[in-house]
Amino acid sequence: MPKTNLHPTWFTNTPILCDGKPLGLIxxxxxxxxVDIWLANHPFYTKNQVMIDSEGRVERFMKKYGLNSTDQ
Known part of the structure; x- marks a missing residue:
């Protein structure tokens, strides 16, 4: 005999919300x-990426190879 109530309930029109705004139904x-991040507010797609220099890695690289400026 197969088990009853084995599968979860399927919702056909589940809203996707980001900051309380509906994005679509799936x-x-x-x-x-x-969701916290989606296509319209993702830094990669909005070109708002910020380079974070943790522990002075960029400065160490520049010093190691004798470069003067980070804008080359």
Whole structure:
């Protein structure tokens, strides 16, 4: 005999929300999906990437190879 109630409930129109704004509808096993980053606010696609110099790596590289400026 197969087991009953084995599969989760399928929601056909699950809203995807980012900062409380609806992005679209998909099918999911959860009634609502919250996302932090999506295509319109992802730094790679919006060209807002910030280079973080942790532990002076860029300065050490520049000093090691005798370069004067980071803008070359």
């Amino acid at each position: 099918g999911s096993t959860k009634p609502e999906l919250q």
